[in-house]
Amino acid sequence: MTHRKEDNRRDELMEILWRLGEQGEPTIEQVKENYPPEGYLAVLDELTADGLVERNGENISLSDKGMEFAYGIIRRHRLAERLVVDVLGGEGMEKAACEFEHVLAPEITDAICTLLGHPKTCPHDKPIPEGKCCAEARDKLESAVIPLSKLKPGKTAKVASINTRDETRMLKLMTMGITPGAKIHLRQKRPAFVIDIGESQLALDRSLAEKINVWRPEKS
Ligand SMILES: [Zn+2]
Ligand SMILES: [Zn+2]
Structure with missing residues:
Protein backbone atom coordinates (compact mmCIF):
# COMPACT_ATOMS: atom_id res chain seq x y z
CA MET A 1 0.00 0.00 0.00
CA THR A 2 1.52 3.31 -1.03
CA HIS A 3 0.75 6.46 0.80
CA ARG A 4 1.87 9.98 0.00
CA LYS A 5 3.06 12.37 2.71
CA GLU A 6 0.43 14.89 1.58
CA ASP A 7 -2.26 12.31 2.21
CA ASN A 8 -1.13 12.10 5.81
CA ARG A 9 -1.71 15.81 6.24
CA ARG A 10 -5.20 15.45 4.89
CA ASP A 11 -5.86 12.49 7.20
CA GLU A 12 -4.47 14.45 10.13
CA LEU A 13 -6.78 17.40 9.53
CA MET A 14 -9.82 15.18 9.06
CA GLU A 15 -8.94 13.47 12.29
CA ILE A 16 -8.73 16.78 14.12
CA LEU A 17 -12.09 17.85 12.72
CA TRP A 18 -13.62 14.59 13.93
CA ARG A 19 -12.13 14.94 17.39
CA LEU A 20 -13.17 18.58 17.73
CA GLY A 21 -16.58 17.59 16.39
CA GLU A 22 -17.01 15.22 19.32
CA GLN A 23 -17.35 18.35 21.47
CA GLY A 24 -19.40 20.52 19.12
CA GLU A 25 -18.99 22.19 15.76
CA PRO A 26 -15.36 23.26 15.34
CA THR A 27 -14.32 26.76 14.33
CA ILE A 28 -11.40 27.84 12.15
CA GLU A 29 -9.73 29.19 15.28
CA GLN A 30 -9.82 25.78 16.99
CA VAL A 31 -8.46 24.06 13.91
CA LYS A 32 -5.59 26.52 13.81
CA GLU A 33 -4.76 25.76 17.45
CA ASN A 34 -4.90 21.99 16.96
CA TYR A 35 -3.31 21.45 13.58
CA PRO A 36 0.43 21.33 13.95
CA PRO A 37 1.74 21.37 10.38
CA GLU A 38 1.99 24.61 8.49
CA GLY A 39 -0.43 25.45 5.77
CA TYR A 40 -3.61 24.13 7.27
CA LEU A 41 -5.64 26.58 5.19
CA ALA A 42 -4.41 25.07 1.93
CA VAL A 43 -5.24 21.56 3.15
CA LEU A 44 -8.60 22.78 4.35
CA ASP A 45 -9.33 24.31 0.95
CA GLU A 46 -8.38 21.07 -0.72
CA LEU A 47 -10.65 19.03 1.52
CA THR A 48 -13.47 21.50 0.96
CA ALA A 49 -13.00 21.31 -2.81
CA ASP A 50 -13.12 17.50 -2.57
CA GLY A 51 -16.41 17.68 -0.70
CA LEU A 52 -15.03 16.18 2.49
CA VAL A 53 -15.38 19.35 4.54
CA GLU A 54 -18.14 21.92 4.73
CA ARG A 55 -17.54 25.52 5.73
CA ASN A 56 -20.14 27.77 7.18
CA GLY A 57 -18.66 31.14 8.13
CA GLU A 58 -16.30 30.50 11.04
CA ASN A 59 -17.56 26.96 11.50
CA ILE A 60 -16.18 23.90 9.80
CA SER A 61 -17.62 20.43 9.76
CA LEU A 62 -17.10 17.15 7.99
CA SER A 63 -19.57 16.34 5.22
CA ASP A 64 -21.18 12.89 5.21
CA LYS A 65 -18.47 11.73 2.85
CA GLY A 66 -15.84 13.28 5.13
CA MET A 67 -17.40 11.59 8.17
CA GLU A 68 -17.20 8.22 6.52
CA PHE A 69 -13.57 8.78 5.69
CA ALA A 70 -12.60 10.12 9.11
CA TYR A 71 -14.48 7.25 10.79
CA GLY A 72 -11.91 4.84 9.41
CA ILE A 73 -8.96 7.00 10.44
CA ILE A 74 -10.22 7.44 13.98
CA ARG A 75 -10.99 3.76 14.23
CA ARG A 76 -7.46 2.80 13.19
CA HIS A 77 -5.88 5.41 15.44
CA ARG A 78 -7.77 4.42 18.58
CA LEU A 79 -7.41 0.70 17.93
CA ALA A 80 -3.68 1.18 17.45
CA GLU A 81 -3.55 2.96 20.81
CA ARG A 82 -5.33 0.03 22.42
CA LEU A 83 -2.97 -2.39 20.73
CA VAL A 84 0.11 -0.55 21.95
CA VAL A 85 -1.19 -0.15 25.48
CA ASP A 86 -2.83 -3.55 25.94
CA VAL A 87 -0.44 -5.79 24.05
CA LEU A 88 2.85 -3.98 23.67
CA GLY A 89 3.06 -2.30 27.06
CA GLY A 90 2.36 1.32 26.21
CA GLU A 91 5.70 2.67 24.93
CA GLY A 92 5.40 5.18 22.10
CA MET A 93 1.63 5.02 21.91
CA GLU A 94 0.97 8.31 20.13
CA LYS A 95 3.65 7.85 17.53
CA ALA A 96 2.60 4.32 16.67
CA ALA A 97 -1.06 5.26 16.54
CA CYS A 98 -0.39 8.18 14.23
CA GLU A 99 1.54 5.93 11.85
CA PHE A 100 -0.88 3.01 11.97
CA GLU A 101 -3.88 5.15 11.19
CA HIS A 102 -2.57 5.87 7.69
CA VAL A 103 -1.43 2.43 6.69
CA LEU A 104 -3.57 -0.27 8.27
CA ALA A 105 -5.63 -2.13 5.69
CA PRO A 106 -9.27 -2.78 6.63
CA GLU A 107 -8.78 -6.54 7.08
CA ILE A 108 -5.83 -5.99 9.41
CA THR A 109 -7.73 -3.36 11.33
CA ASP A 110 -10.58 -5.80 11.90
CA ALA A 111 -8.14 -8.56 12.83
CA ILE A 112 -6.59 -6.31 15.48
CA CYS A 113 -10.03 -5.32 16.68
CA THR A 114 -10.96 -8.99 17.03
CA LEU A 115 -7.67 -9.78 18.77
CA LEU A 116 -8.42 -7.05 21.31
CA GLY A 117 -11.99 -8.24 21.82
CA HIS A 118 -13.68 -5.37 19.92
CA PRO A 119 -12.87 -2.66 22.48
CA LYS A 120 -15.35 0.17 22.78
CA THR A 121 -12.97 2.89 23.93
CA CYS A 122 -9.36 3.93 23.46
CA PRO A 123 -6.97 4.40 26.42
CA HIS A 124 -8.15 8.03 26.63
CA ASP A 125 -11.69 6.74 27.03
CA LYS A 126 -12.79 8.08 23.64
CA PRO A 127 -15.19 5.92 21.65
CA ILE A 128 -13.71 3.65 18.98
CA PRO A 129 -15.92 3.67 15.89
CA GLU A 130 -17.34 0.23 15.26
CA GLY A 131 -16.20 -2.01 12.41
CA LYS A 132 -17.95 -4.79 10.57
CA CYS A 133 -16.19 -7.29 12.85
CA CYS A 134 -17.76 -5.73 15.95
CA ALA A 135 -21.28 -6.00 14.59
CA GLU A 136 -20.68 -9.62 13.54
CA ALA A 137 -19.26 -10.53 16.93
CA ARG A 138 -22.23 -8.91 18.60
CA ASP A 139 -24.69 -10.85 16.48
CA LYS A 140 -22.97 -14.08 17.36
CA LEU A 141 -22.87 -13.26 21.04
CA GLU A 142 -26.43 -12.12 21.03
CA SER A 143 -27.68 -15.63 21.49
CA ALA A 144 -25.55 -16.01 24.60
ZN1 LIG B 1 -7.00 7.85 22.39
ZN1 LIG C 1 -14.43 -5.25 16.04
Whole structure:
Protein backbone atom coordinates (compact mmCIF):
# COMPACT_ATOMS: atom_id res chain seq x y z
CA MET A 1 0.00 0.00 0.00
CA THR A 2 1.52 3.31 -1.03
CA HIS A 3 0.75 6.46 0.80
CA ARG A 4 1.87 9.98 0.00
CA LYS A 5 3.06 12.37 2.71
CA GLU A 6 0.43 14.89 1.58
CA ASP A 7 -2.26 12.31 2.21
CA ASN A 8 -1.13 12.10 5.81
CA ARG A 9 -1.71 15.81 6.24
CA ARG A 10 -5.20 15.45 4.89
CA ASP A 11 -5.86 12.49 7.20
CA GLU A 12 -4.47 14.45 10.13
CA LEU A 13 -6.78 17.40 9.53
CA MET A 14 -9.82 15.18 9.06
CA GLU A 15 -8.94 13.47 12.29
CA ILE A 16 -8.73 16.78 14.12
CA LEU A 17 -12.09 17.85 12.72
CA TRP A 18 -13.62 14.59 13.93
CA ARG A 19 -12.13 14.94 17.39
CA LEU A 20 -13.17 18.58 17.73
CA GLY A 21 -16.58 17.59 16.39
CA GLU A 22 -17.01 15.22 19.32
CA GLN A 23 -17.35 18.35 21.47
CA GLY A 24 -19.40 20.52 19.12
CA GLU A 25 -18.99 22.19 15.76
CA PRO A 26 -15.36 23.26 15.34
CA THR A 27 -14.32 26.76 14.33
CA ILE A 28 -11.40 27.84 12.15
CA GLU A 29 -9.73 29.19 15.28
CA GLN A 30 -9.82 25.78 16.99
CA VAL A 31 -8.46 24.06 13.91
CA LYS A 32 -5.59 26.52 13.81
CA GLU A 33 -4.76 25.76 17.45
CA ASN A 34 -4.90 21.99 16.96
CA TYR A 35 -3.31 21.45 13.58
CA PRO A 36 0.43 21.33 13.95
CA PRO A 37 1.74 21.37 10.38
CA GLU A 38 1.99 24.61 8.49
CA GLY A 39 -0.43 25.45 5.77
CA TYR A 40 -3.61 24.13 7.27
CA LEU A 41 -5.64 26.58 5.19
CA ALA A 42 -4.41 25.07 1.93
CA VAL A 43 -5.24 21.56 3.15
CA LEU A 44 -8.60 22.78 4.35
CA ASP A 45 -9.33 24.31 0.95
CA GLU A 46 -8.38 21.07 -0.72
CA LEU A 47 -10.65 19.03 1.52
CA THR A 48 -13.47 21.50 0.96
CA ALA A 49 -13.00 21.31 -2.81
CA ASP A 50 -13.12 17.50 -2.57
CA GLY A 51 -16.41 17.68 -0.70
CA LEU A 52 -15.03 16.18 2.49
CA VAL A 53 -15.38 19.35 4.54
CA GLU A 54 -18.14 21.92 4.73
CA ARG A 55 -17.54 25.52 5.73
CA ASN A 56 -20.14 27.77 7.18
CA GLY A 57 -18.66 31.14 8.13
CA GLU A 58 -16.30 30.50 11.04
CA ASN A 59 -17.56 26.96 11.50
CA ILE A 60 -16.18 23.90 9.80
CA SER A 61 -17.62 20.43 9.76
CA LEU A 62 -17.10 17.15 7.99
CA SER A 63 -19.57 16.34 5.22
CA ASP A 64 -21.18 12.89 5.21
CA LYS A 65 -18.47 11.73 2.85
CA GLY A 66 -15.84 13.28 5.13
CA MET A 67 -17.40 11.59 8.17
CA GLU A 68 -17.20 8.22 6.52
CA PHE A 69 -13.57 8.78 5.69
CA ALA A 70 -12.60 10.12 9.11
CA TYR A 71 -14.48 7.25 10.79
CA GLY A 72 -11.91 4.84 9.41
CA ILE A 73 -8.96 7.00 10.44
CA ILE A 74 -10.22 7.44 13.98
CA ARG A 75 -10.99 3.76 14.23
CA ARG A 76 -7.46 2.80 13.19
CA HIS A 77 -5.88 5.41 15.44
CA ARG A 78 -7.77 4.42 18.58
CA LEU A 79 -7.41 0.70 17.93
CA ALA A 80 -3.68 1.18 17.45
CA GLU A 81 -3.55 2.96 20.81
CA ARG A 82 -5.33 0.03 22.42
CA LEU A 83 -2.97 -2.39 20.73
CA VAL A 84 0.11 -0.55 21.95
CA VAL A 85 -1.19 -0.15 25.48
CA ASP A 86 -2.83 -3.55 25.94
CA VAL A 87 -0.44 -5.79 24.05
CA LEU A 88 2.85 -3.98 23.67
CA GLY A 89 3.06 -2.30 27.06
CA GLY A 90 2.36 1.32 26.21
CA GLU A 91 5.70 2.67 24.93
CA GLY A 92 5.40 5.18 22.10
CA MET A 93 1.63 5.02 21.91
CA GLU A 94 0.97 8.31 20.13
CA LYS A 95 3.65 7.85 17.53
CA ALA A 96 2.60 4.32 16.67
CA ALA A 97 -1.06 5.26 16.54
CA CYS A 98 -0.39 8.18 14.23
CA GLU A 99 1.54 5.93 11.85
CA PHE A 100 -0.88 3.01 11.97
CA GLU A 101 -3.88 5.15 11.19
CA HIS A 102 -2.57 5.87 7.69
CA VAL A 103 -1.43 2.43 6.69
CA LEU A 104 -3.57 -0.27 8.27
CA ALA A 105 -5.63 -2.13 5.69
CA PRO A 106 -9.27 -2.78 6.63
CA GLU A 107 -8.78 -6.54 7.08
CA ILE A 108 -5.83 -5.99 9.41
CA THR A 109 -7.73 -3.36 11.33
CA ASP A 110 -10.58 -5.80 11.90
CA ALA A 111 -8.14 -8.56 12.83
CA ILE A 112 -6.59 -6.31 15.48
CA CYS A 113 -10.03 -5.32 16.68
CA THR A 114 -10.96 -8.99 17.03
CA LEU A 115 -7.67 -9.78 18.77
CA LEU A 116 -8.42 -7.05 21.31
CA GLY A 117 -11.99 -8.24 21.82
CA HIS A 118 -13.68 -5.37 19.92
CA PRO A 119 -12.87 -2.66 22.48
CA LYS A 120 -15.35 0.17 22.78
CA THR A 121 -12.97 2.89 23.93
CA CYS A 122 -9.36 3.93 23.46
CA PRO A 123 -6.97 4.40 26.42
CA HIS A 124 -8.15 8.03 26.63
CA ASP A 125 -11.69 6.74 27.03
CA LYS A 126 -12.79 8.08 23.64
CA PRO A 127 -15.19 5.92 21.65
CA ILE A 128 -13.71 3.65 18.98
CA PRO A 129 -15.92 3.67 15.89
CA GLU A 130 -17.34 0.23 15.26
CA GLY A 131 -16.20 -2.01 12.41
CA LYS A 132 -17.95 -4.79 10.57
CA CYS A 133 -16.19 -7.29 12.85
CA CYS A 134 -17.76 -5.73 15.95
CA ALA A 135 -21.28 -6.00 14.59
CA GLU A 136 -20.68 -9.62 13.54
CA ALA A 137 -19.26 -10.53 16.93
CA ARG A 138 -22.23 -8.91 18.60
CA ASP A 139 -24.69 -10.85 16.48
CA LYS A 140 -22.97 -14.08 17.36
CA LEU A 141 -22.87 -13.26 21.04
CA GLU A 142 -26.43 -12.12 21.03
CA SER A 143 -27.68 -15.63 21.49
CA ALA A 144 -25.55 -16.01 24.60
CA VAL A 145 -25.72 -12.58 26.18
CA ILE A 146 -28.88 -10.54 26.70
CA PRO A 147 -29.67 -7.34 28.53
CA LEU A 148 -31.18 -7.90 31.96
CA SER A 149 -34.28 -6.15 30.66
CA LYS A 150 -34.88 -9.16 28.36
CA LEU A 151 -34.54 -11.77 31.09
CA LYS A 152 -37.76 -13.44 32.23
CA PRO A 153 -38.90 -12.83 35.79
CA GLY A 154 -38.10 -15.79 38.00
CA LYS A 155 -34.82 -16.51 36.21
CA THR A 156 -31.32 -16.31 37.58
CA ALA A 157 -28.43 -15.23 35.38
CA LYS A 158 -24.80 -14.28 35.66
CA VAL A 159 -23.67 -10.77 34.76
CA ALA A 160 -21.56 -10.79 31.59
CA SER A 161 -20.75 -7.11 31.19
CA ILE A 162 -21.91 -3.62 31.97
CA ASN A 163 -22.65 -1.68 28.86
CA THR A 164 -22.17 1.92 29.83
CA ARG A 165 -19.46 4.53 29.54
CA ASP A 166 -21.17 6.68 32.12
CA GLU A 167 -18.91 6.52 35.17
CA THR A 168 -21.59 7.51 37.66
CA ARG A 169 -23.79 4.68 36.45
CA MET A 170 -20.91 2.26 36.40
CA LEU A 171 -20.05 3.14 39.99
CA LYS A 172 -23.65 2.91 41.08
CA LEU A 173 -23.88 -0.60 39.65
CA MET A 174 -20.59 -1.62 41.18
CA THR A 175 -21.56 -0.46 44.66
CA MET A 176 -24.70 -2.57 44.31
CA GLY A 177 -22.44 -5.53 43.62
CA ILE A 178 -23.46 -5.75 39.99
CA THR A 179 -20.17 -6.68 38.34
CA PRO A 180 -19.25 -9.32 35.76
CA GLY A 181 -19.66 -12.78 37.27
CA ALA A 182 -22.24 -11.72 39.88
CA LYS A 183 -25.44 -13.78 40.02
CA ILE A 184 -28.72 -11.94 39.66
CA HIS A 185 -32.16 -13.33 40.30
CA LEU A 186 -34.89 -11.33 38.61
CA ARG A 187 -38.04 -11.17 40.74
CA GLN A 188 -40.19 -8.83 38.71
CA LYS A 189 -40.04 -6.30 35.90
CA ARG A 190 -42.99 -4.11 36.76
CA PRO A 191 -43.48 -1.51 38.02
CA ALA A 192 -39.70 -1.56 38.53
CA PHE A 193 -37.06 -4.22 38.09
CA VAL A 194 -36.51 -5.99 41.38
CA ILE A 195 -33.52 -8.25 41.69
CA ASP A 196 -31.87 -10.38 44.35
CA ILE A 197 -28.15 -10.15 44.40
CA GLY A 198 -26.19 -11.78 47.20
CA GLU A 199 -28.19 -11.17 50.35
CA SER A 200 -29.86 -8.00 49.16
CA GLN A 201 -32.91 -7.12 47.18
CA LEU A 202 -32.65 -4.12 44.89
CA ALA A 203 -34.92 -2.08 42.63
CA LEU A 204 -33.59 -0.82 39.31
CA ASP A 205 -35.16 1.39 36.70
CA ARG A 206 -35.46 0.08 33.18
CA SER A 207 -32.74 2.27 31.71
CA LEU A 208 -30.27 0.81 34.17
CA ALA A 209 -31.50 -2.75 33.60
CA GLU A 210 -30.82 -2.28 29.89
CA LYS A 211 -27.17 -1.54 30.61
CA ILE A 212 -26.58 -4.84 32.38
CA ASN A 213 -25.75 -7.74 30.09
CA VAL A 214 -26.27 -11.22 31.48
CA TRP A 215 -25.52 -14.69 30.19
CA ARG A 216 -28.73 -16.17 28.92
CA PRO A 217 -29.77 -18.95 31.30
CA GLU A 218 -30.51 -22.41 29.83
CA LYS A 219 -33.96 -22.68 28.26
CA SER A 220 -35.13 -19.11 28.68
ZN1 LIG B 1 -7.00 7.85 22.39
ZN1 LIG C 1 -14.43 -5.25 16.04
